[in-house]
Amino acid sequence: MNRKQATKIGLILASPLLIYFLIFFIYPIFLLFRYAFTNTAGSFSLSNFVYMSKDPILYSSLYNTLYYFIGSVAVQFSGGFLAAIVLNSYTGRLKNTFRMILYIPLTISPIVIALIWLLIFNPTYGPIDYILRTPINWLGSLNLAMPTIIVANGWEYIPFVFLIIYAGLQAVPKQYYEAASIDGMNRLQTFRYITMPSITPILVVAFLLNSIGILQGFTLVYVLTNGGPGFSTYILSFYIYKVAFAYFNLHYAAALSLLFIFIIGAFVYAMLKLTSVERYLGLKRENAGDE
Amino acid sequence: MKKLNILLLLLLIIFSLISLFPIYWTIITALKVNSEIFTTVPIFFPVKITLSNFYTPGQTFGAVSQTAFGSFPWLLNSAVIALLSALIGTFLIGAPAAYALTRYLKNVWLGRTVLLMMMIPEAALIIPFYIIIIKVNLINTWWGLTLVYLSFTAPLSTWLLMGFFSDLPRSVEEAASIDGLSAYKIFYKIAMPMIMPGIMVSIILNFINSWNEFLYALVLTYTPFPTGAQTVPLFLSDFIVIEKSFAWGGLAAAGVIVIIPTIIIGIYAQKYLVKGWTMGAVKE
Amino acid sequence: MSEVVIENLTKKFGNNLVLDHINLKIDSREFFVLLGPSGSGKSTLLRLIAGLEDITDGSIYIGGKKVNGVQPKDRDVAMVFQNYALYPHFSVYDNIALPLKVRGFSKDKIAQRVKEISGILHIEELLEKKPRQLSGGQQQRVALARALVRNPSIFLLDEPLSNLDAKLRVEARTFLKSLQKELGVTTIFVTHDQSEAMAMATKIAVLNRGTIKQVADPYELYMKPSDTFTAGFVGSPAMNMVPGKIVKDGNAWKFAAADMALDLKGMKFDSEAEVIMGVRPEHVVISTEGITGIISTVEPLGSVTYLEVKIGGTDIMVQYTGLARIEPNSQVKIGFALDRLLFYDKDTEKLLNK
Numbered sequence: 001m002n003r004k005q006a007t008k009i010g011l012i013l014a015s016p017l018l019i020y021f022l023i024f025f026i027y028p029i030f031l032l033f034r035y036a037f038t039n040t041a042g043s044f045s046l047s048n049f050v051y052m053s054k055d056p057i058l059y060s061s062l063y064n065t066l067y068y069f070i071g072s073v074a075v076q077f078s079g080g081f082l083a084a085i086v087l088n089s090y091t092g093r094l095k096n097t098f099r100m101i102l103y104i105p106l107t108i109s110p111i112v113i114a115l116i117w118l119l120i121f122n123p124t125y126g127p128i129d130y131i132l133r134t135p136i137n138w139l140g141s142l143n144l145a146m147p148t149i150i151v152a153n154g155w156e157y158i159p160f161v162f163l164i165i166y167a168g169l170q171a172v173p174k175q176y177y178e179a180a181s182i183d184g185m186n187r188l189q190t191f192r193y194i195t196m197p198s199i200t201p202i203l204v205v206a207f208l209l210n211s212i213g214i215l216q217g218f219t220l221v222y223v224l225t226n227g228g229p230g231f232s233t234y235i236l237s238f239y240i241y242k243v244a245f246a247y248f249n250l251h252y253a254a255a256l257s258l259l260f261i262f263i264i265g266a267f268v269y270a271m272l273k274l275t276s277v278e279r280y281l282g283l284k285r286e287n288a289g290d291e
Numbered sequence: 292m293k294k295l296n297i298l299l300l301l302l303l304i305i306f307s308l309i310s311l312f313p314i315y316w317t318i319i320t321a322l323k324v325n326s327e328i329f330t331t332v333p334i335f336f337p338v339k340i341t342l343s344n345f346y347t348p349g350q351t352f353g354a355v356s357q358t359a360f361g362s363f364p365w366l367l368n369s370a371v372i373a374l375l376s377a378l379i380g381t382f383l384i385g386a387p388a389a390y391a392l393t394r395y396l397k398n399v400w401l402g403r404t405v406l407l408m409m410m411i412p413e414a415a416l417i418i419p420f421y422i423i424i425i426k427v428n429l430i431n432t433w434w435g436l437t438l439v440y441l442s443f444t445a446p447l448s449t450w451l452l453m454g455f456f457s458d459l460p461r462s463v464e465e466a467a468s469i470d471g472l473s474a475y476k477i478f479y480k481i482a483m484p485m486i487m488p489g490i491m492v493s494i495i496l497n498f499i500n501s502w503n504e505f506l507y508a509l510v511l512t513y514t515p516f517p518t519g520a521q522t523v524p525l526f527l528s529d530f531i532v533i534e535k536s537f538a539w540g541g542l543a544a545a546g547v548i549v550i551i552p553t554i555i556i557g558i559y560a561q562k563y564l565v566k567g568w569t570m571g572a573v574k575e
Numbered sequence: 576m577s578e579v580v581i582e583n584l585t586k587k588f589g590n591n592l593v594l595d596h597i598n599l600k601i602d603s604r605e606f607f608v609l610l611g612p613s614g615s616g617k618s619t620l621l622r623l624i625a626g627l628e629d630i631t632d633g634s635i636y637i638g639g640k641k642v643n644g645v646q647p648k649d650r651d652v653a654m655v656f657q658n659y660a661l662y663p664h665f666s667v668y669d670n671i672a673l674p675l676k677v678r679g680f681s682k683d684k685i686a687q688r689v690k691e692i693s694g695i696l697h698i699e700e701l702l703e704k705k706p707r708q709l710s711g712g713q714q715q716r717v718a719l720a721r722a723l724v725r726n727p728s729i730f731l732l733d734e735p736l737s738n739l740d741a742k743l744r745v746e747a748r749t750f751l752k753s754l755q756k757e758l759g760v761t762t763i764f765v766t767h768d769q770s771e772a773m774a775m776a777t778k779i780a781v782l783n784r785g786t787i788k789q790v791a792d793p794y795e796l797y798m799k800p801s802d803t804f805t806a807g808f809v810g811s812p813a814m815n816m817v818p819g820k821i822v823k824d825g826n827a828w829k830f831a832a833a834d835m836a837l838d839l840k841g842m843k844f845d846s847e848a849e850v851i852m853g854v855r856p857e858h859v860v861i862s863t864e865g866i867t868g869i870i871s872t873v874e875p876l877g878s879v880t881y882l883e884v885k886i887g888g889t890d891i892m893v894q895y896t897g898l899a900r901i902e903p904n905s906q907v908k909i910g911f912a913l914d915r916l917l918f919y920d921k922d923t924e925k926l927l928n929k
Contacts, residue, residue, distance in 0.1 A: 002629050009474045010395025017388035017405075017449060024442050025408060028419030035418065067494055082308050085404050090299040090325050103308045104314070106568070107557035109503035111524040112546045115531055116313045119320055127316065127333040155313065160568060170680065175292040216412050219505040237414030237506075245510060253418050260415040263551065268410055278399075281406070282454070462660035465627050470674040470721070471648035484664040 005151060023172040023225035029261070035254035058256070060231050061239040065148060065215075068235050072214045075154040077207070087162075099166065102109025103273030106159040111284035117152040117224065139225050142232050149220050149233060157213060161206055169195070201280035208271050236260050313551070320418040320543035321345070328539050344540035345548075362545050364515035365526035369502055371433055372522060377441035377497035382403070384441065385448025385493060390478050394464075408446035416442065421510055423428070431512045431519040439507050444497040451496070451567060454483065455489030485546045492567040495560050501552050523549050577638045577651075577728035577761045578603045579624060584633035586619055586785075593619050595785045596633070601763060601778075605757050608772040609765045611782035612808065618733055620782070621765045625654050625731050638728055648677075653727035657734040659718040661706040668702040671720045678725065680715045692724045695754070712743045720752075724759065730755070730762045736771060748774050768796045773797065781805045799917070803924040808919065812881060814917075815859070815891050817852045821918065821927075830918075834887030835866050840913060842928060849921040856881060856894035858915035865910035873901050884909055 012016070037221040051057060087098055105113075120126050123135040138148040172195065180190045218237045225233040227242065234242075240260065244253035271277050320328055321344050323337045345360055392401050420439050429435030459482060467477045483490070505524045512521040527545055530538075557564060584596040594616045601607045609617040622628045624635060626647035637641050642650050650760040650800050653674075668689060675685045695698045696716045701837075706714055715735060736744045736751075752775045755762050766772055769868055772779050773793045781788040781796070781804070789801045800806035806814050816911060819832030821844050830837040830852055868884040868891065880895040883908060892907060895901075918927045 006395045009548065010391040013387040013391035013475075013478065014396060014401075016384045017445060020384060020441060021404065021408065022446055024420070024423075024438070025411070025416075028416050028423065030424055031419040032415075034423075086299050086306070087304045090303060091296055092300060098303050098307065099565070102310050103565070103568075104554060104557055105310055107499060107553040107564075108314075108550050109505075109524055109527075109553065110525045110548050111503075111505055111531075114319075115527060115542060115546045116317050119543065120313055120316055124331065125329055125333065125539075127335070130331075130333050131350075142483055155309075159310070163565060164569050167565070174371065212410050212412070216414075219524075222505070222509075223531055226395070237412060240414045241417065241506065241510075244421070250418055250422070257415045257418055261411060263411060264412065264415070268407075278403075282457070367861060460658055460660065462656040462658055463662060465622075465625075465647075465720075466654065466656060466660040467662070467673075468627070469625060469647045469654050471677040472673075476677070485662075487664075498798055 004192065014179070032254045032257050032261075035251045036258050038251060040249075040251060048252045050066070051252065052255055057231055057234060057239065061234040061236050064146065064231075064233060065235045068150060068217065068233075069211070069214055071150040072153055072157070072217075073207070073211065075150055076158050076161045076210060076214070079154060079158035080163075080206075081165055082171055084165035087131065087166055099163075103159040103163055105156045106163070108156065110156065111223060113152060113156050114220050114223035117155075117220075121148060121152075133290040140229055142229055145225050145229060145233050148225060152224070153214075153217060153220055157210065160213065161210055164202060165199065168199040168206075172198040182230040204271075204275045204277050205280050208268070208277055211267065212264075231278075236263075270287065301496070303347060307565075314554075317543050317546050317550075318544070320539060321547045323540060325540060341540075344544035345555060362523055362526045362548055364517070364520055365377065365523040366548070367516045368433065368512075369522040369524075370522065372436050373498045373501035375433065375443045376501045377435040377494045379437065380441050380444030380497050381448045381490060381493040384445040385452050386483060386490065387457055387478065388445075388449045389452035393453050405446050405449050405453075413443075413504075417506060417510055420507065424511055431514060433520050435452060436508060436511055436520050437521070439511060440501045440504060443504075447500070448493040448497060451493050452486065452489050455486040455492075459485055464535050488563065488566070490564045491560070495556055495563050496567040499556060502553060578605075579761065580636040580712075580762070582636070584620070584635065585631045586616070586623060586628065587631045590765050593785050594623070597785075597787055599780060599787065599790065601761065603761055606752065606762045606764065606775055606777045608776035608779045609763065609782060609906050610767070610769060610779050610808075612767055614784070615857055616785040617765045617767075617782045621654075621731055621733055621763060622770040624729070624763065625652050626650050642677040650729070651727055652731055653722035653725065654731040654733065655715075655722050655735045656719045657737060659706075659712060659714045659735075659738075661721070663706050663718055667698065667700065667706065667717050670700075670706065670717060671724050674721065674725045688724055689720075689887060691699070692720045695723075695757075696720045707859045708758040711739055712747070713728075715739065715747065719754075723760070726760075728851050730760045731763065732764045734766055735764075737768070744771075751775065753903040770811060774808070780869070781808065783808075788819040798915075799926065800853075801926050803851060803853070803919045806822075806919070810855055812856055813894050814853045814855050817854070817889060817891075818921065819850060819852055821848050823847055830916075832889070834889045837911065837913075837916075839916070842913075844918075844927065848927070850927065851919045851921055851924075853919060854856065854891075854915065856892040857896075859891060859893040860910050860912065861893060861895060861907050862910045863908060865908040867906060867908050870901060870903050870905050870907055873903055875899075882907075898917065 036048055037044060037046070039047055083102055087095065087102070091099075120128055121138040123129050123137050129135050136142065136144065138144050176194050176198070177190065180194050185193065216237070218241065221227060221233050221235055221238045222241070227234045227238055236256070237260070240253050240256045243249050243256060294543065306339060319335075319337050322340045323334070324339050324341050324343070324344070327334050327337050344570070346363060392405070420442070424430050424435045424439065427435075429438065464477050464481055467481045468474075472480065502520070503524065507527070508522045508525050512519055512525065515521045515526070527542075530542055530545055579599070581597055581599040584594055584597040597620065597849050601639070609620055611617040619628060623630055624637075626642065626645060630643055637650055637652070663674070665673065670683050671689045671692065675688060680688070689702070691700070693702060695906070696719055698716050698720060699790050701709060701713055701717065706717065709717065709783065713855055715738075718735070718748040736747050741745055750772060764775065773796075774859050775791055778790065778792055779796050780790045789796060791799075791801075796805065796809055796868045800809055800814075803816065807816065820838075822829050822831055828839045830839055830850070832852070860870055866886055870882040871885045871890070874881040875898055877898055878896075878900055880897065880901065881900065882893045882895055884891045884893055886909075891909065916928075919925060920927055
């Protein structure tokens with residue numbers, strides 16, 4: 001079979017995906033451009049971008065998105081890392097059962113997470129405030145609303161980071177540890193020289209996938225705070241939704257969507273440039289010598 | 292050594308409590324009578340257990356029952372749409388594309404394209420999707436939402452199955468080509484059956500993601516079955532907005548119904564799920 | 576009529592030259608072995624014959640027909656892979672039946688052929704099982720059955736014995752050899768194991784780094800390896816190689832090396848030359864007269880004993896027939912079977928005394 005035949009077969013097999021890609025990714029991005037660069041009357045205009053440059057809600061949304069992103073990464077990585085290390089170091093029965101218990105939140109719909117935290121964080125009847133012995137208006141306070149959302153979201157996605165890092169730890173060959181113990185390394189040295197280098201690729205990939213998951217966040221803000229109090233929990237995805245479907249300005253919303261895609265694109269591009277994440281993902285392979 | 296292990300076990304128990312308590316709290320709220328829900332001292336172990344939050348004739352929420360039982364028309368939509376997008380994403384789009392990308396089209400840009408499709412957030416595409424679905428007159432229909440859900444199920448399936456296909460020894464497919472099978476027959480008669488576990492992973496993960504999806508359903512559907520395609524997360528969100536301060540028992544019961552399918556999958560498909568979630572991150 | 580002819584065959588992977596102008600003729604009914612170390616290009620050559628890879632340049636003819644660009648399924652070849660490549664989700668029966676099924680054979684005809692071939696390979700009782708329920712040896716037989724069931728004109732095997740344990744491998748050799756003889760099918764067999772090649776082949780082609788070093792029957796290959804690579808690769812333990820000079824002393828020729836000098840009675844050379852002398856361990860004898868050396872290691876294998884003898888800075892491996900209690904560090908004298916000595920030009924590495 002020559003290259004041409006192979007390419008033909010490949011294109012036929014991939015055609016459903018390619019057609020879908022054209023209609024539901026390329027065309028939508030074209031639509032975004034068309035809407036973003038026109039006004040409601042339908043003629044070419046930069047007004048959306050002019051407005052964008054001096055839109056105070058956008059600026060606070062961007063600030064909130066950054067806050068939400070950094071907070072979530074910090075919570076989810078520290079939680080997931082800790083849980084993975086603990087379960088990996090534990091030498092007893094029920095390891096798989098613990099793993100299952102710890103990942104269960106990951107299966108739960110974000111809308112139910114919202115519901116659960118409404119019940120639990122309720123200032124009057126919720127168990128958290130009872131344990132803390134003070135009624136706190138978690139979601140109604142300017143300073144606490146975003147941290148509350150970060151924690152609630154963390155409860156669902158810490159398991160994701162946990163699972164990936166745990167799988168990475170499990171994949172480190174036992175001989176490395178045996179060699180390290182024969183070489184006389186203590187626990188800290190073993191962690192520093194064996195464990196960390198072995199799981200670095202996994203941490204990078206986990207960071208990329210987790211970041212994308214975090215930026216998808218919408219449901220909790222929509223249900224728990226509806227952006228409030230004030231604009232304190234407006235994040236970019238929520239703002240786009242509001243502009244499009246509460247203020248019905250699809251043109252400005254399209255401009256915001258392009259901004260969002262641009263930000264994500266820049267982030268992913270930076271990840272690709274600064275790390276070897278593509279190699280870790282198996283996208284780039286070293287050409288193995290074929291006999 | 293032993294002391295450390297006991298400490299670790301203790302930590303694991305604490306983590307497990309953090310993981311399970313919110314779910315426990317939702318379940319017992321769903322089983323409590325109102326007088327035990329609205330107490331200033333929360334009741335952690337309810338004495339009186341009731342199923343009335345799941346079903347009490349006569350109480351209404353909107354046009355339907357105020358109890359969780361009323362969620363059935365939404366549940367039906369969710370089940371159909373999640374199944375359709377999981378199966379189409381896996382069999383019609385993901386598997387052939389993944390096979391093509393691992394065996395025939397080895398261009399790094401195609402892999403990057405799939406990755407890109409997974410990375411664009413829903414909120415960034417909701418506007419064009421809304422425009423397209425309106426244009427083709429599929430708003431508030433099963434097919435409309437399914438088509439849009441393919442935007443995350445198809446690339447995820449492709450991505451996952453690429454990993455499974457590239458782990459297959461090529462020689463089996465080569466043997467088949469010498470035995471006389473065409474390239475397409477080799478794909479669906481030889482290669483596909485060999486990655487059955489991967490197919491399972493893909494279907495399960497797609498199903499969970501579609502079942503739990505919120506934003507697209509919020510924008511693209513607005514009435515329950517039989518007049519529309521609104522899914523059960525929407526039932527819940529409307530329920531929350533209206534009943535936030537009142538029917539907690541019914542709310543919790545509805546929440547329990549929504550999470551039951553995914554939790555059951557979570558328990559019984561442990562092997563597949565873990566593989567799916569960690570795939571792409573952990574190469575064995 | 577199912578010989579294979581290969582003309583000026585070249586294969587590149589990217590810029591990597593894997594096969595360089597290969598010319599070969601494989602006769603009908605031959606048991607032809609492609610022998611070489613890993614990276615020599617032997618598997619690639621087999622895969623090119625099968626049609627699994629594209630030819631970069633040159634031609635392949637099967638049964639007189641040019642098959643460049645012809646699909647594997649249309650070449651009338653069958654192949655057994657190193658890992659057997661059985662279809663894991665099919666039963667043994669379906670594995671064997673598949674090549675017939677896709678060629679449109681009737682159900683009865685298929686059943687009859689499967690029964691026949693599984694009889695020949697003694698796997699009748701395995702037909703209902705799945706491949707993963709079989710032992711390595713059984714899987715190998717199923718792979719053979721699947722390949723042979725449609726009477727291919729060319730039978731290709733890619734290191735099919737390397738996944739078997741040592742004892743089974745030796746049994747499988749004998750079995751394969753007699754099976755091939757019985758069926759009379761032209762067979763091309765790839766291996767890196769020279770003893771396997773010697774045991775089975777009617778003809779062997781030795782490959783190294785993408786070129787053919789020698790094509791010969793096992794006897795000639797062993798006795799007259801045409802260059803130093805083949806000389807070193809075929810035979811175990813390897814041939815002794817002693818660098819030195821051929822010099823003319825009056826009418827007689829002599830071999831002079833750093834640690835030894837030999838009179839080459841009855842041999843003739845064109846001119847004096849820098850050479851490498853090759854001599855197999857079994858052509859070195861322990862005797863009462865000859866060159867004195869010290870035994871450095873002793874490997875008693877039972878039927879033979881290998882002695883490494885140090886002569887100055889040169890180590891010579893000696894094969895001693897039988898088992899003997901010989902102490903290391905003792906002094907011995909060794910002699911060479913002069914008619915078995917091989918001399919290779921130091922620069923071209925080609926055999927001088929053909």
